[in-house]
Amino acid sequence: MSELSGRTEGKVIAFSGPKEGAGRTTLLLNLAVLWAGMQKRPVLIVPLDPLARQEHTFYLDIKTPVTAADIVKSLGATTIAVAGGLLRGKISMSQYGVGVMPLGNTRGQVSAMSPRILMPILARLSQTFDIFLDIDSSFPMQSFAFDIADKVFWITQATRNHLNTTVKMFNEYKEMSFPMERLDVVCNMYDMPGSIAHEEVDRFFKSLGKDVSVFLPWDDSVMAASNRREIEAVSNPHSDWVSEGLRILIHRIETVTPSIRDWMSSVSDEDFTEASREIWTALVGGGAGGGGAVPKFNHEATAEEEARMSFWDELKQRVHKEVIKALELERIVISDESNSEQTRKRVGEIIEEILQKQPNLQFSREQRVRFATELLDEILGLGPLEGLMRDPSVTEIMVNSFDKIFIEQKGKLTLTKYRFRNNDQVVQVIKRIVAPLGRRIDESVPLVDARLKDGSRVNAIIAPLAVSGPSLTIRRFSQKPFGPEDYYRFGTISRECMDFLKECVKIRKNIIISGGTGTGKTTFLNALSTYIPSDERIITVEDTAELRLQQVHWISLESRPANIEGKGEITIQDLVKNCLRMRPDRIVVGECRGKEALDMLQAMNTGHDGSLATIHANNPKDGLTRLEAMCMMGSADLPIWAIREMVSSAVNMIVQLSRFSDGSRKVTYITEILGQKDGIIHTNDLFRYRQTSIDEETGKVQGHFAATGNKPSFYDDFKSKGINIDESVFAAPNTPAPPKVN
CATH class of the missing domain: 3.30.450.370 (Beta-Lactamase)
Incomplete structure (x- = not known):
């Protein structure tokens, strides 16, 4: 692949967006036709669509487009690496100088197209074509497509859903170090009824560090052209939509300088996963080539492998039906959990009996066991998930x-x-x-x-x-709840920090555990709850019951969704209110995510000290902001100063959990809430985790837990409860410990 490095002349323009329905494909088709008509170089549209829809060929009147899967089958991956004109001649072209190369005709063929397979094709074709990538918002290889693009047009609408999703996706791109300067924002159909004012949309993107390149209006003629199977830039080239809107984008394309890129440098072995290899084998046969090369095509192996997979699935479905009939005759109820092992044994016997009756079934012992296991899992369990x-x-x-x-x-x-x-x-x-x-x-x-x-x-x-x-x-959750020793072993928290939290639970401080999705908030909450004295009455409230407390005096409550008629819903807010009538000593809310936060804070402020809860937030400051927002959901009449006063007086501490690049979870902040002053909630970081490096060999995050040098304002509460905590615990590294007072 070295000869391909840096040998691209064409421009690669990507079109994507936060959601479907923004007119991305219509916009791309018109721009492709305009761009091809302005220059001698043809344009190639590559739809990156997991559903294998072929809208582009429909409008360009290409009857049977040649797909990337077809090219690999006919030329072979090795030939692709050296094929120039031969590959160029395979592309299906329209009368406008615009060609289309879908990834495949079926979803299965599309899913087989990993970056490792697609890159050599695009690398060769870029020497002849300017490439327009039409990227579906759900396409799994979006990041690789962005990597090879010289320019990305982000097509959005002026709706709250589009803008909210844009924020999330832009943050992800930034975290992946994607050069945001390559990205141009296009607000399409900005003046549709109900849309957000374009001035507000403009301010929104400016807050993200982007300007909107163009606001394209709603144009009835564009929709009419689509319904007539026409392209607006051809049928009505002097319309305002074309002459004023699209010309701006054409100018943006003109200013693009094609990158000198190494096409294969961003494709790692991990991108070409084991599953991709299996799909490839089923699709075109062969295996991975030596030295990291793309798998070679073997047509005979492909047909044989597809026949095997088809036979396996057909046999499984046929045997499945016969097993169900046998179970009905024997009146065996599959859902009866009281004899599940006995049922599984009997179903296994039935499967074996049916297999023995199959004529010319040349299964090895291993294949027979695998077949029976897979079918058992389908009939009695969760299929391949078992x-x-x-x-x-x-x-x-x-x-x-x-x-x-x-x-x-x-x-x-x-x-x-x-x-x-x-x-x-x-x-x-x-x-x-x-x-x-x-x-x-x-x-x-x-x-x-x-x-x-x-x-x-x-x-x-x-x-x-x-x-x-x-x-x-x-x-899934561990059958054995994690304890402090597990967290020390994982490096989630230091002994000093955990001992401090233990004593905070004992003196009944209200603690919020904050973190993103998958950071282990619920598991850590479960661990902290073990420090609650066994003689206290604990009531837990959860959307889906996950907590497993060890205390005897514990009641678990779980919310309930509405029934089919939309009635009977019991929310977390309802349960929190009900808790107050159940004489709890401590209330534990598995996750605050809505207006129940207001009731939770009121409970903390009215004699239910020592309560625990979790929220979704990336840092303690965001956690407080989220609490305020959730309280406003519960009562929009409350002024913000009153909500902040309630939050600052109810919550004593926030424990922040974060997930790092190596997959580890760590407590990154232990922060005290000091109170409100001048309308601002003041905080005091007591402990922090400081990352220092990443081990080059293992990829493990390196760092240490350290006190900030700030002593908690409630330090004297420990002494009043007979708990002795040395002040040196709170001393920052390389600073002298406070003198001991006799």
């Missing part, structure tokens, strides 16, 4: 689509080799999870939160909300 659920080291399972299952293991995300047969199987597994809980999921109720019998938390979402297929997320 193997992951049996692995105690897997802390999170994420089903992005039926053929993409990720896991979190030791803090790292990994794409697994497991896959569902199709979307229907994913939906069936989701229904199997939620049905015993009295929950429902279908088109009318397309998302649900639930809990498995082992305590794992489940979130599922299906069509029409999940555009790329049903999605399932399972967060």
